[in-house]
Amino acid sequence: MTLFFGLTVFAKEPISPIPLNAPYDKQKALLGYRLFMDPILSSTNSVACASCHDIFSGGGADRNKVSFGVYNKKGNIQSPTVLNARYNFKQFWNGRAQDLYQQANGPIHNPVELNMTNKDVEKELSASQLYRSLFLQIYKTNTIQFSQVIDAIVEFEKALTTPNSRFDRYLRGEKSLSQDEIDGYTLFKQVGCITCHNGINLGGNSMQKIGLFEEYKNQKNYPDLYSITHDPDYKNVFKVPTLRNISQTAPYLHDGSAKTLKDSVIAMSRYQLGSTLSNQEIEKIVKFLKTLDGETPKILKEKI
Ligand code: HEC
Ligand code: HEC
Numbered sequence: 001m002t003l004f005f006g007l008t009v010f011a012k013e014p015i016s017p018i019p020l021n022a023p024y025d026k027q028k029a030l031l032g033y034r035l036f037m038d039p040i041l042s043s044t045n046s047v048a049c050a051s052c053h054d055i056f057s058g059g060g061a062d063r064n065k066v067s068f069g070v071y072n073k074k075g076n077i078q079s080p081t082v083l084n085a086r087y088n089f090k091q092f093w094n095g096r097a098q099d100l101y102q103q104a105n106g107p108i109h110n111p112v113e114l115n116m117t118n119k120d121v122e123k124e125l126s127a128s129q130l131y132r133s134l135f136l137q138i139y140k141t142n143t144i145q146f147s148q149v150i151d152a153i154v155e156f157e158k159a160l161t162t163p164n165s166r167f168d169r170y171l172r173g174e175k176s177l178s179q180d181e182i183d184g185y186t187l188f189k190q191v192g193c194i195t196c197h198n199g200i201n202l203g204g205n206s207m208q209k210i211g212l213f214e215e216y217k218n219q220k221n222y223p224d225l226y227s228i229t230h231d232p233d234y235k236n237v238f239k240v241p242t243l244r245n246i247s248q249t250a251p252y253l254h255d256g257s258a259k260t261l262k263d264s265v266i267a268m269s270r271y272q273l274g275s276t277l278s279n280q281e282i283e284k285i286v287k288f289l290k291t292l293d294g295e296t297p298k299i300l301k302e303k304i
Contacts, residue, residue, distance in 0.1 A: 018087075060085075070113070177288075262283075
């Protein structure tokens with residue numbers, strides 16, 4: 001930490017603030033917002049992206065251990081947040097989608113999520129006067145194409161960033177934190193959480209195994225990296241989840257087994273660090289994690 005023109009500058013911190021003005025196309029994003037909220041994208045007209053990604057009060061994730069799709073079919077893994085997903089190096093717990101475009105195809109076609117073909121989506125949307133006029137206005141087309149639907153949804157997801165958390169403002173030298181919160185951050189670095197949870201998203205930038213010091217026993221087969229590669233070394237390897245807005249996205253872990261933030265920190269110290277942190281240390285880390293709650297994305301204040 002050095003003093004520079006009267007501002008505290010944290011040049012070498014392993015965590016970077018969320019950029020203040022992440023670029024996106026507003027018109028497309030507003031169309032994407034409408035699509036994200038609209039059950040028209042499901043075969044039963046009953047499920048929307050927002051059903052499993054609560055962007056208003058659920059931190060962009062699902063309060064259920066696993067989500068429910070069409071016909072109330074149960075999903076097979078906990079729903080991660082869509083907030084700040086643009087900063088993840090890959091998408092899905094096992095990183096099987098290279099980017100948000102590839103990702104958005106997943107839930108639309110998934111038989112237990114939205115269960116639609118490209119043609120179904122084009123047909124349903126083309127039957128709506130409102131969508132026809134919106135796509136004409138934005139994409140200058142009389143025939144709605146599936147790729148445009150994906151494009152608009154992704155543009156909306158790009159707008160889902162949550163800058164200006166108290167921690168980011170602390171990093172920028174604009175705000176102070178309590179002593180407990182600072183101690184929590186110091187511990188987070190000292191005990192090694194930072195080796196996996198770093199960068200803009202405090203995660204989202206590497207694949208790691210859960211259960212480094214003690215085997216993590218799953219009740220069932222979750223779609224981990226092994227499910228794609230079939231290499232036994234990749235059992236229980238998942239994308240490190242972001243810790244942004246983490247206070248809002250319970251339950252935690254890929255199986256939703258950690259009910260509270262405190263439970264997940266205890267699990268991390270046990271499985272990832274092989275250490276037992278004192279109750280006081282855990283409480284301080286939790287206090288630090290709560291400083292990562294950011295602002296509501298501006299786009300959610302727009303009328304659609
Ligand atoms: C039925 C529930 C459900 C619906 C509907 C749904 N999702 Fe998801 N979403 C999930 C689950 C569960 C995962 C994690 C799946 C996995 O990793 O294997 C996920 C993963 C994601 C991710 C990846 C986040 C990350 O960090 O890896 C994004 C982005 C996303 N969904 C966006 C969307 C969009 C856009 C839609 C609508 C087109 C949508 N979801 C519809 C449940 C749902
Ligand atoms: C070796 C890498 C590694 C280390 C070290 C590590 N984590 Fe994690 N963390 C992960 C992975 C991988 C997951 C996802 C595991 C899963 O869901 O099974 C995760 C999940 C979490 C979650 C739950 C996130 C969610 O959305 O479900 C929290 C909270 C968390 N870690 C905090 C911490 C804290 C605090 C520490 C230090 C005490 C720490 N982690 C140390 C890799 C790591």
